Amino acid sequence: MSGRLDIVGLGPGREGLVTPEASAALAAAAAIYGYGPYLARVPWREGQARHPSDNRVELDRARAALEAAAQDRVAMVSGGDPGVFAMAAAVCEAVEQGPQAWRGIEIVVHPGITAMLALAARLGAPLGHDFCAISLSDNLKPWPLVEKRLAAAAGAGFAMALYNPISRARPWQLGRAFGALRAVLPAATPVIFGRAVMRAEEHIEITTLGAADPARADMATCVIIGTAETRVIARPALPPLVYTPRSMPA
Structure with missing residues (x-):
């Protein structure tokens, strides 16, 4: 052929x-x-x-x-x-x-540069240690499986990139995801919203899991959830650096 x-x-x-x-x-x-x-x-x-x-x-x-x-x-x-x-x-x-x-x-x-790597590059290295990617869409898998994977990844200490976080047909999933993660992770865990990253309309927001508002996301947004070890480094007159250390306590 x-x-x-x-x-x-x-x-x-x-x-x-x-x-x-x-x-x-x-x-x-x-x-x-x-x-x-x-x-x-x-x-x-x-x-x-x-x-x-x-x-x-x-x-x-x-x-x-x-x-x-x-x-x-x-x-x-x-x-x-x-x-x-x-x-x-x-x-x-x-x-x-x-x-x-x-x-x-x-x-x-x-291959191409996927959203989580583009967003991570804008910030430093929030995915610098072990990480995973999870789609919040339940079009092709049941929602209870999504929540199970979120809890397992958070409990195992993975940083996470959340794809397909919210849409007009699925306005509730990201809020449920944050709820599942708050049951496992500290409220101070860094959360990053990255919309249209590396395009003219790019908007990036750094917050915490305790304060994260699902309304900050749409289908053009990738959301990165850090770990308990993820650090945010403030810099005068420059955007902060966010990184997850490569070394972990025993």
Whole structure:
């Protein structure tokens, strides 16, 4: 079977943070598939077809791209990194469930800078020790499992990056998540809200778990929860540094 599907991470949104290999893959594609706002970030090339779709139809998008990739070279775009709560997993799932012929398509995943790493870079090293990433969306998993994972990660001393913290359809999850974490972590634990990080509308706020307000977040926000050891270093006339020490007490 001829054809190829490049799954491309666009990073946090700044053109200069897209890897050269990812840019070359996009330029070489006969067609590009993706969530509409992400697809709009890709520079236009004459003769290249574009297929925008909604953010809740990942499997349908993956199947459409694979059908096209059976005959030609196409690309699929993801914000951040395609392997972090994004399209690489959807494509793999579609291949597993789809016709045998799709297993012969060349699939290349191009990594990108995911939201938690972009936000951490703005602050210093809040993820400098062991950490995990948890999506608060219950579209694909039950909410009790989310709460179980939050409590387990907090109890084990992991810093956490929370993806998909809140939306118009899910306005309550982040508040519930903070409640679950407050049962395990000190109220002084640092919490960071990072909205549209490394884009023109970037806004970053550092607070504590005791004072964290879910209303400060939306779907463009990544939330980092520190640990009991995470430090905030005040600096005169400069933003504070936030880091989680690499050494831990015995």
